[in-house]
Amino acid sequence: MTAVEPAAAPEPSPPAPGRDHLLRRTLRDPVAAGCLVVLVLVVVASLAAPLFTDYAPDLSIMGDTLAPASGTHPLGADGVGRDVLSRLLYGGRTSLLGGTLAILVAFAVGGPLGVISGFYRGWFDAAAGWIVNVIMAVPAIIVMLVVMAAVSQDLNVAMIVLGVIMAPMVFRLIRASVIAVREELYVDAARVSGLGDGRVMRRHILPVVVAPSVIQATQVFAVAIGIQAGLAFLGLGKASQASWGAMLSDAFTNIYNAPMLLVWPGAAMGLTILASSLLGNAVRDALGTTERPAVNKRRKRGARTGAPAADTPADRLLIVEGLRVGYPRPGGDKMVVDGVGLTVARGEVLGLVGESGSGKSQTAFSVLGLLPDDAEVTADRLTFDGQDLLGMDTAALNRLRGHGIGYVPQEPMSNLDPCFRIGFQLVEPMRTHLGLSRSEARTRALGLLERVGIPDPERVFRSYPHQISGGMAQRVLIAGAVSCAPRLLIADEPTTALDVTVQAEVLDLMRSLQQEHDMGMILVTHDFGVVADICDRVAVMRGGRIVETAPMRQIFAAPGHPYTRTLLDSTLDGGPVRGELSADSGADEPLKGATS
Template sequence: MSTSDTAAPEARVPAWRRLAKDPQAVAAFAVLFVIFTLGLLAPLVTGHGPNESDLSAVNAPVGSPGHPLGADESGRDILARLLHSARTAAVSALIGTGVALAIGVTAGLVGGYFGRRVRFATEWLFNLVMTFPGVLLLIVLMPLTGGDYRATMLIFGVLLAPGLYRIVRNLVLGVKHELYVDAARVAGLGDARILRRHVLSVVRGPVIIAAAFMLGSSIAVQSGLAFLGVGSLEIPSFGAMISSGFRNLYIAPAQFLWPSLALGLTTASFVLLGNALRDALEGTGPKPLKIGSGQRVAVAPEDGDGEGALLEVRGLAIAYPAPNGSLKTVVEDVSLTVEKGQVLGLVGESGSGKTQTAFATLGVLPAEAVVTGGSIRFEGRELVGLDDHALSRLRGKEIAYIPQEPMSNLDPSYRVGAQLVEGVRAALPVSAREARQRVLALLERVGIADPKRCFDSYPHQISGGMAQRVLIAGAVASRPKLLIADEPTTALDVTVQAEILDLLRDLQSELGMAVLLVTHNFGVVADLCDRIAVMREGAIVESGDVRDVFREPRHPYTRMLLDSILDGSAVREDRPAAERSLT
C-alpha cells in the first residue's frame, strides 16, 4: 500500500461536547431544567394545591407569610399555581410536538423517498389539513374534547404535522440523490433501513429546530386557549394565570408578571436550545456529491434464453423526458453478455451511455429515466420490471457495485466499520460480531495496513485510495457472482490506480467473479479484461476479445480511440524534439 493510502485522523468532537461549550445551549437548558424540575417537584416545593383557596389571602402581596410570590384574586397561592402550570406546559408540549413528529416525519420520509403517486397522495392529505383554521377549530371542537387540554393538544399536533411534513419531504428529495444512498441500495439494504440510518440522520438537524419551535408553539397555544377561558378552569396554566393577573392588573401587578415571565422564558429557551442542537448535530463535516436516485419504469422484456451467460443484456433502450414532452433516447439497442468468471470492459467517452447501462443493470436509474425496451437477464432471471424489493434480494448479494467516487459513497455521519457491518448483515445471515470479524479480515485482505483504525474512522479521516479499498471490501464481502465496477480508479492517483487494479485482478481470480468494468481507459481494459464492448452515443459499435479488438479494430470509432493512446515507440521513432511542432 502506498503512502497516499494513509491520512492523518482528524478530531471529531462529539455533539454533546460542542453543546457543553456553547453558552446559549447551556443557558437555555439550565432555564428549562429548573422550570420543569420545579414543576415536577411542585408538591414538595410548596405546601399548597394549585386550586386551594384562602379567603384571608386574597390579593396577598409578594413576601406574605406562606405565600412567597403572593396570592391571586381568589386567594390561591401563585407559586403553587406557577409550578403546576409548568407541569401542564410540559405535558402540552410533549403531546403536541410528539404527535406532529410522529405524523409529519413519517409522512415526509415516505412522501419524499418513494414515487410520485405516494408523494401526490401525502401532499393532497396535508394540504387538506392546512386548510383548517387552527385555533378556531380547537375552540369549535372543545365540546368534543370535554375541555381536556391533552385531547386539545393531540388535535393541535395533527394541525402542526403539515409544516413538519414539508420540511422533511423537501430534505428527503435532496438527500435521496446522494451517492451513499444509492450505494446502500446497491448493497442490498431495504428502504426502511436506508430511511432510518442514512436519510433520517441527515435531515435531523432541521427537524430538531422545527420541533423546538413546536414545543414552544404547543405551550403558547395551550396558554392562549386558557387565557380566553376555553377549557377546564380546574387545570392550572400560564394562560389562566395571565388572564387572572390581567383582570387584576391595577390592584396587584405582580400577579400578571410572574406567569408572563415564566411563559416567555420557557418558549424562548426552547427556541435557543433548538438552534444550538441543530448547529451541534449538523457539524462541519464534508458534504457529499449528488447523483440521481434509482427508480425505473418497467416495460415488457424481450425474449432471450440467457443460457450459459451470467448476465445477458438484449436490445436495451433508455430515454429521458425532453422539455417538449417527447422522450430523448440516451441508450439504444444495447446488447452484451458476461459469462461466469469473465471480465467485460464497457468502454466509451463521457456521455456514451456506459454508466446508464450499468445503472439499468443495478436498477438504480434516475427517477425520470424510462426503460423503453429490451431485456436484462441475470442467470436467466429477467430484471427489467422488478421492483426495488425484489432487486434488493440480488443487490449486494449476487450483484455488487464499486462506484467511481469512493468518498461520496460513504455516509459522513457513520464510521467506516459500521457501514460495512451494516452491508454485510444485510447480505448475509450473520451476527454483528461475526460481521465485524469478517469486515476486519476483508479490510486486511484489500491491503489496509491497520484494519482496526480504518474500521473506527469516519470517511473524512481516510484517504481516497483507502476509501476505494473499503468499498471494494464491502462489495466482495458476500462473494458476489457479478461485480460492476464504474470507473473504479478515475479519482485516484497513478500509483494507487495500479494497486487497485492489482487488487481487483487478485480478487476476481480468487473469488471467480464475473466483472463488468465501466471505464474510458484502454490501459485498464488491456490489464484486466477478457472481452471488450465499445460504446458511442448510446450504442455498442464493436465488441469482441480484447486482443482481437486491440490488434485489428473494425469500427472507425474504435480505431480512433486506440490511435489516441500515446505510443512510446512511435514517439522515439519520431523526429527530434527541435524539429517537431505541436498540432
C-alpha cells in the same frame, strides 16, 4: 418568541413547473389533497360565518352562560354566554388574516433584501446583514406589546410587527439560496452572454428561491397563529375581536365546569397549523421536480420480444437486450441509453468503454437498479443468473445487490459514510446477506482487508474514512464489494481518482480477486490502458448505443468501427516522439522532446 429556523438552502434545481402541472402534481399526493381540503373548509367556514350562525361573536347572553350543545347553540356557550360556534368561525378570520399579514410583511421585507444581498454581495450585503442582526437582537414579544400599547390593541397590528421581526429569517434563507446558485457556472455564462441582472435573477435565481420559501412561509404562518393566540390568551387585543386564543383563555377559566370548551379552538388551531405545514412540504416537493411526473423506473416494455428468463444459457451470467433509459424533459424524453445489448459470461471481464456521456454508467446503474426515480427503464430482456431484473421489486433487488451483484464506485471517499468506522461499514452487509455473527463478520472483514493489501487491517478497521488515504479507501470498497461473494462485480471507473502507481496495484488486485472467486465483471472505463490490463472482451459505447463488441486483442489489433479507431488514436501510448522544442529564454541548449 421561539425563532423559526430557516429552511436549508437547496441545491440548484430546474425551473419550477407551470401552475397547472404544479396543482395536478400536488393533488396526486393524498396527504396534500387532504390538507388542502382542511384549509379550504377553514377558510370557507370563516368567510361564510354569517351563513352558519345568527349570533354575533361578541353577543353575550348571561342566561346562556356555559350552556351545553343544543339546537340554539350547536357547540354550546362560553363563560359569559357567547355562542361558541360563532366565536370559532369569526375567530378563524382573525387567525387566518393574522397569519397572512405576517407572511406578506416578512417576505416583503426579507425577500428583496435577501435576493439583492445574495446576488450583489459587497457593501449592501454588509449593511443588510447588520440591520438584520439588530432586528434579531430585539425581544419580539416586548416590541409587540409596546407597539400595541402605543398604536392599537388590534391583533393585526401585532402581526404586522411580527412580520417585520421574522423578516431576518426570510432574509437569511433567501440570501443563502441565492448565493448557492449564484456561484454556479451557468449563471456566470448567462451574464457573459449579455443577459442583464434582472433577467438572470428571474430565469436562474428566483426558481431556486421558490421551493424553500414555501416551507418558510408555512413556518411563519404557524408561528403567527400561535403567537396571536398567545397574545389573545393573555387578554390583549380588542374585546370585540374574536380569536381562538381568547376562546382558549375563557375555556381555561372554566376548565372544570365545561372542559369541552378547550376542544374546539384547540382542534381548529392544531388542524390549521398541521394542514398548512404538510401542504407546504407537498408544494415544495412538487416545485423541486421536473415538469412531467416521474414514471415507474423499472417497467417492462414488451412480453413477446426476447427469450424468457428460463432459457438463459448456463454460461451466461448477465444478459441485456434492447435496454433503453430515458428521462422526462419539457420538450420530450431525453434518451441516454438506446437499445443496448450485452452479455457477461461467468468468470469473464467485460470492458464497457466510451467517452464521457456515452451512457456507460447509466447502463451499469440499470443493472443495479440504482437510477433516479424519474428514469424510465425498458428492455426486451434484462436477466441476471436466470432472474428477471425488471420484474423484481425493491426488496428483491436489495437482497440481490451485494450478495449477487457487487459494486465498486468511482469516488472512494464520497462512498464511505464519514459518520461510521470502516469496520462497521464492512461488517453490516455481511451480517445482512450472509447471516454471520458480529465476531464472524469482523474476522472475515479483517481477512479481506489483509487480502486487498492493507498493511495494518486492525487499524483501518477501527478508522473513520477521513483517517485513510484515497488508495486505501478504494481497497476498502473493493473488499466490501467482494465481501458477500457476489457472482458479478460492476466497477465504475475504479481507478480514476488514483495515481498511476496505485492504479496498477488496484487493477492487479481486482483481477486476482476476480479469478479467485470466478466472478463475472463489468469494468466501466474510458481508459484503454485499463482495458488492456484486465479485460477479456470489450463493448464500445457511443451516444447511448453499443457500436462494437469484440475480444480485447481484436479491439486493439483490428478495430471494426471508425469510432473505436478514433478512441484508440486519441491515446498517447505509442504516439510519435515530439521534435525538439526551442527554449523561449534563449538558452544555448534546445529542450529535447520526450516520448509521450
